[in-house]
Amino acid sequence: MTDKRRYVELLVNGVHVRLQFDTASDITLISKRTWNLIGCPQVLPTEHTARNASGDILKLVGIIKCSVEFRDNYFTGNCYLTNRHDLDLIGIDWIDKLNLWDVPLSEICMMKCTNSPRDLPMVHVAKKDITIEDLLQKHKKLFQNKLGCCTIGKAKLYLRQDVKPVFCPKRQVPYAATDKVDKELDRLEKLGVIQPVNYSAWAAPIVVVQKANETIRLCADFSTGLNDALQNHSYPLPLPEDLFIKLNGGRYFSKLDLSEAYLQVEVDEDSRELLTINTHRGLYQFSRLPFGVKPAPAIFQQIMDTMLSNIKGVAVYLDDIIVVASSAHELMSRLDVVLNRISQAGFQLQKEKCQFMLDSVKYLGYIFDKDGRRPDPDNINAIKNMPTPTDVTTLRSFLGMIGYYSMFVPQMYKLRHPLNQLLMANAKWYWTKECQYSFDEIKRILSSKLLLTHYNPKLEIIVAADASNYGIGAVISHRFPDGKEKPIAHVSRTLNPAERKYSQIEKEGLAIVFAVKKFHKMIYGRRFTLLTDHKPLLSIFGSKSGIPAYTANRLQRWAITLLAYDFRILYKSTEKFGQADVLSRLIANQKQESEDSIIATISLEEDIHQILQVAIKATPLSAEDIRRYTQEDGELKRIISYLEHGWPSHIDNKNIEQYAHRRNSLSLVDGCLMFGNRVIVPTSLRRKVMLELHAAHPGVARMKALARGYVYWPNIDAQIEEYVAKCSACAKAMKAPRKTEMQSWGTPSNPWSRVHVDFAGPINGKQFLIIIDAFSKWPEVHYMKYVSTQATVKKLRQVFSCFGCPDILVSDNGPQFTSAEFSRFCIANAIRHIKTPPYHPQSNGLVERFVDTFKRALLKAEGEGEIEDIIQRFLLSYRATPNPATNNQESPAEVIFGRKIRIPMEQMKPKPEIIQCKNKRMERQFNKRHGALPRRFNVGQAVMARDFQGVKPTWKFGIIVRRKGKVIYEVKVGQKIWVRHANQIQPTRQEWEIESDRKHDIPLNILTESDNEIKKDPNKKKTCTTLPRRSQRIRRKPNRIKINPKDRYYP
CATH class of the missing domain: 3.30.420.10 (Ribonuclease H-like superfamily/Ribonuclease H)
Structure with missing residues (x-):
């Protein structure tokens, strides 16, 4: 039997679909079967109803927006989804948009035999014709409603430097919710998401959320410390421009959604301890990447990019995968490749949220379709x-x-x-x-x-x-x-x-x-x-x-x-x-x-009564007291009325307004108002409760913590703070406040710009003045017989005469430094004096640290000599040792002098040849000014040496026995050896009377420059020493200049 109905074949969401041509239908209808074939697009609710030719009501499931293409015509329109599996009609609405009225039916329609199998909509892919259903069937392992496991990478977390573990206590779960939480923990453990552990240095509390479908979601609160301790994962998220390039030019789109995306990624074993949660059943560690970990997005993006790299027409942003193509054939091919990659990587998809063959997608504020990109209205x-x-x-x-x-x-x-x-x-x-x-x-x-x-x-x-x-x-x-x-x-x-x-x-x-x-x-x-x-x-x-x-x-x-x-x-x-x-x-x-x-507030009636009793037992009152005084309290009576009859839109009482803000946590139990698990205390009983809370004189924090476990009333925290502040016993025993942020001294720009001074001692009954240069760390240590202001000023003058006056002098508040005399000394020398706060040695930490080092050095060297010798050895070593606090880790001596100082260790090094350069210019100027002439004496020569032992210097007779240098001689005077400069030696007057032709008794080689002593001839008898002959030079009277102001020059 031949079917007289006519059908039109269209592309709906890129899929070939045959719809019955029906000019009597005002709307276009599709069946559930066709809806599945075109990718299960979103169905919006509709209030419209439809009737068939017999007048019977046809149930409409909803309205669908889809793209339609027929020959050269293209539009985006709506059609209606029915609950029937065999009703697909193209109505007047689509016929109008496709402008089919003037086209002969023979050109656009086809007939179909009723006894032949119904043809499925097809698209041509490669050499084989497959449908969307075929593609989903091919990759059915991706849609098994189970948790996948990524096989191409694991999440590894890295801690910042110098962070300490944060272990948070568990949060209480109400008895009514315990079963649900237990089942969720069992489910996650069975899936391999979490595993129980006995110990962990890290732990985060959990928060349980009840979804609208009555299931629960278990969340870890990693904001308690872990997120701040973790380093950021250095992998960039894709830029919109890069994604837009991949989406532009597309005509057909598909969106894929991963099922519980992050939980499909395993966590590296070394990082699992960081992801520990503290529950009412003990500690559990996440073996999969949980929700709420700060580096998770970048880690997941890196895995997605690795999985879907080098595939054209694929845009990936975290767990959103969009596949785009210019034709249905191309889209199906790319989808096949993408699904293969996802399957190989071990992930699972959520079929209900995947969409196929879309004519447009919304992304990052834009709509992408065949016309390109346009702003999202x-x-x-x-x-x-x-x-x-x-x-x-x-x-x-x-x-x-x-x-x-x-x-x-x-x-x-x-x-x-x-x-x-x-x-x-x-x-x-x-x-x-x-x-x-x-x-x-x-x-x-x-x-x-x-x-x-x-x-x-x-x-x-x-x-x-x-x-x-x-x-x-x-x-x-x-x-x-x-x-x-x-x-x-x-x-x-x-x-x-x-x-x-x-x-x-x-x-x-x-x-x-x-x-x-x-x-x-x-x-x-x-x-x-x-x-x-x-x-x-x-x-x-x-x-x-x-x-x-x-x-x-x-x-x-x-x-x-x-x-x-x-x-x-x-x-x-x-x-x-x-x-x-x-x-x-x-x-x-x-x-x-x-x-x-949040199901954290779900509780049974018995639990509420138990909480009430626990809260009241912590106070010196009974439940009857609370109930009786609550009925006498005007504010609390109004609260009870609001709980029973509803809250007004406007409240003029500030205290009641505070209750209104907490209305979701208020309840009435046996005539007593409860705020969560805390009893609300009537006004007349609050003073008595406050006394009980402070019976053991706890501090503000502990008193608040105690109150938060049992009682509540408006402004209770402020009243606790005020009560503790007024307690005289607490004030007397108050501990020091938390330390403020450290403010270090700036580094001076020059040596001896800022110095720190302090006294060390008594050490073995002695006091020492310590002076430290902040720039070079050069120390000065001086024994002080007296520690008065006068002695301190005198010693500082002595030191400053060597190094100069500093710009800034830092000291503590010792009496030597706070006196008027010390202030005058600083003002006179243009020194800015900074005194540290009393009993706060950290402000003068530079000298305090050195004092500690100095004391320990003396203690270690005890018994190794006199204390003065020990101090000098310590200073020599300290000044010559490189200091890590100086620039380039130089020694204090190098910084302040620009050179290393010589220490005994220096003699172990081989000495290089030293070429001494004379200052010839200075010698010439001196010789010219003083008329100096060379003076040379020979060993054995009789001379007159200057004697400085008396009140007035005199001359004494002596003999040259050794020449120590160019102008230094040893002279034997009597039985003593004197060391004299050539300017302190005169030839004896006796030699002037000796004839010039007298034969020398001393060999000539002894008269030459030598450092050797006189060599004696053992065969010659001792005779009187002969002197060299007198010079024969002709002496002339000098022609002295006579000054005449009129003369312009002198010959």
């Missing part, structure tokens, strides 16, 4: 859909945003003028056409390319989020090198009725998490700055010691979400926060997805 929808202000508050927020962006719009002040009139004093609210025009024009400018900038990870990334009573908004921006900021995208949404009841801190936290999720692709794995105008969030989301244990349930959940991001959170006042503030006030209605919840 969602980035500006928050501004384009902004409703008109209805009062002064919303208008002021809008103008605040304008002020933030006005630097980019020179003529903005003209547009603002009609709006500014509404903010004037006593102005009535009247929204005119001029106001509406200005508002619309400003929105147009704010959403234009004039203000939006392209995403560039090389620039600083700023994320600002804010919340109002009925909406939240966020902006992601770039800060340029000149300090200006330009937005990349804006987002906002309204709060649902439940969220509007949140406290303000919860609304602000919700805004931050909303922003981070929306901008995830642009900020994940990169450092960014998070701005908020709510200061309390800094301690919750920016804490370096982990998520605060007493943070509200909802805020804990959001803090866990932020653990995966690398950011710093800063506070910005509301007045300067216009870019995000207006988005939270002027917003369009949007739907909100269901959220996860």
Whole structure:
């Protein structure tokens, strides 16, 4: 039997699909079978209903957006998914878009026999025709709903230098949640994600999150110390420009999603101890890469790049894999290669989140399709859909945003003028056409390319989020090198009725998490700055010691979400926060997805009663006392009423407002108010409880810790601080505060510019003055018989006469240095005197360290000689030894003198030949000025030597016995040997009377220059010594000059 129906073959999402040609259908319908074949695109809910030709209702599952191609016609349109497996119709909507009315049916349609098997949609790949189903069937091992294990690399973590292990105690899990946590721990252990250990130097606490589907997720809070101790993994994340090049020109796209991506990567065995978690069942170590470790994104990106390298048309950003091609045939070929690589690497995919044969993809603020790249309109929808202000508050927020962006719009002040009139004093609210025009024009400018900038990870990334009573908004921006900021995208949404009841801190936290999720692709794995105008969030989301244990349930959940991001959170006042503030006030209605919840607050009724009893037993009161005085307390009665009947939208009492912020943690047990596991103490009993808390005089921190385990009331921390501060017993025994940051002395630029002085002793009953040069580390040690100011000043003058006066002198507060006389001495010598704080020797640490070295040196050398000799040996060694604190590690002597000083060790070195250079010029000047002539005496010559022993110097007769140098002689005078200079020796007058031709008794060789003594002839008898003959030179009277002022020159 022949089927008279006609079919059209189209390309839907790049897949050949046959649809029945039906001009009686207003809409196009596809079956679930066809939906699977075209890649399971996203199905959006629809409120429309359809009826068949018989009038029966046809159930529609939802609406699908897909790409359609027929011959040369191409469009993106919607079709409806039915729950039937055999209903595929092309209706009037697609017939109109394909413009098929004027085309003969014989050219576009085909017939099909009812008794023949239904043909499957096909694409041609290589030599074999395969479908998407065939491709998925071929790689079915990738979709087994199990945890994969990467085979091409492991994660290795490296610690920073000099970090200490951080071991955090376990966090309590409520009894009602214990079973779920146990099952999750068992599941992870069975999968090989974690393994039990008996000991670890590192440990992080866990936080348990209950998902919307009632399952739980176990998270490790590595912000407690590990993340700060880890080095960054030096592997770059891909730049958008590189990814855009791979995506541009594509016509067909597919997205692949890895199942629990990070947990598929093994951790190196040496790094597993760092990833230890502390649970109620003991310690476990992660053997797979967990969520929230700071280097994880870079490690995972490196593995992904290794796995999918050298494949055309593949863009990889962390766990997002996008495959792009210009034709369906090419896309299927590339998908086949990619799936093979993923299979070989040991990973598993999550089929429900994979999408195939898409006509476009959204990525990093852009939409990529066959027409190329264009900005994502969602980035500006928050501004384009902004409703008109209805009062002064919303208008002021809008103008605040304008002020933030006005630097980019020179003529903005003209547009603002009609709006500014509404903010004037006593102005009535009247929204005119001029106001509406200005508002619309400003929105147009704010959403234009004039203000939006392209995403560039090389620039600083700023994320600002804010919340109002009925909406939240966020902006992601770039800060340029000149300090200006330009937005990349804006987002906002309204709060649902439940969220509007949140406290303000919860609304602000919700805004931050909303922003981070929306901008995830642009900020994940990169450092960014998070701005908020709510200061309390800094301690919750920016804490370096982990998520605060007493943070509200909802805020804990959001803090866990932020653990995966690398950011710093800063506070910005509301007045300067216009870019995000207006988005939270002027917003369009949007739907909100269901959220996860922290199960840490789940508890059974018996547990609550037990907690109440434990809390009350810690106080000197009974539960009856708490219950009775709670009923008499006006504030607590109102709190109980609010718990039973709902909280009001406005609270005028500050104390009750504090309770409102903690409403999610409040409960009523047996007439007693509880805040978590702490009993709320009525006002009349708080003084008594405070006395009990401070009975053992604990400090502020311990007293707060004790209180946080049992009792609560508003401002209890401040009252504890005040109570401890006023306790006289605690004040008297107060310990020293924590040391401030070290401020070292700067290095002087010259020797002897800054000196440090101090006294050392008594050592063996003696006091020593120590002086250290800060530049060269040259020490001076002087024994001080007296340690008075006068003696100190005298000794310093002696030292300064050798080295000069320093610019700065540093000393302690000894009486020698604080006297008026010492001040006058410093002023007179232009010395700046710096005194260190009393009882703080660290401020004069340079000399203090030397004093310690000096004392230990004397102790070690005790008994090795006189103390003065020991000191001099120590100083010689210290001054000649290279000092690591000096430039180039030179010795103090080298720094201060520019040379090494000679020590006894020097004699072990061979001496090089020394050529002594005389100062000829100085000799000539001296000889000319004094008329000096050479004077030479011979050994054995009788002379007159100068005698300095008497009151007045005289001359004594002697004999030259040795010549020690050019002008130094040894003269024998009587039985003594004197050493005299040639200028202190005169020839004897006797030699002038000796005849010049008298024969010499002394051989001539003895008269020559020699250092030898006189050689005696043993055969000759001793006779009188003969003197050399007198000089025969003719002496003339000098012709002395006579000065005549009129003469111009003299011959």
